[in-house]
Amino acid sequence: MAIETGSAAPDFTLPDTGRTPVTLSELWRTRPVLLVFYPFAFSHICEGEICQVRDELAGYTDENVQVVGVSVDTPFTLKAWADRQGLTFPLLSDFWPHGAVAQSYGVFNDQGGMANRGTFLIDGTGTVRFAEVVSPREARDQTRWKKAVAALAG
Incomplete structure (x- = not known):
């Protein structure tokens, strides 16, 4: 079962692309965080989603949200x-223990050994x-994220 709106976000520490530990609670204490789980780098739908975030990042940072x-x-x-994609926001590795953070958010896909799109x-x-969760084969509509960010910025 995925974490629902109104729930406490499970805290975690994961390595970023430089293997530097990043702790979620340290981020949200300074500004809201949009946490985007995706199955795999270099896959078609993931690339489309993450590149859209890259291209529209100002819409989040202008609202003081860390993606x-x-x-x-x-x-x-x-x-x-x-x-390769020119991504400037943090990407965190939930590699080991394999998918532990995705599991804590209820988005780990046991059959595929990956995160669902949460x-x-x-x-x-x-x-x-x-909060939203969709299957690995379904691209997300990011306008919903932007509406949630705008509502939070209120």
Whole structure:
């Protein structure tokens, strides 16, 4: 069962593309976080979604929201993908223990060994203000994310 709106966001620490540990609670204490789980780097739908975030990043940063991507890929894979796509927001590796953070958010896909597409907007108190989960084969409509960000900025 995925984490729902109004729930406390599970805290975690994961390595970024440079293998530097990033702790979620340290991020949301400074500004809201849009946490975007995706199955795999270098896959078609994931690339489309993440590149859309890249292209529209100002819509989030202008509202003081930190976008963070999370997948079960290794930090090395995420680094290569970030460099190839020109991604400037953090990508975090939920590689080991494999998918543990995705599991804590209820978005781990046991059959595929990957995260489903889960999106969570977390406010400055660590409360989930928006949550959605779709299958790995379904691209998300990011206008819903933007509406949630605008409502939070209120």
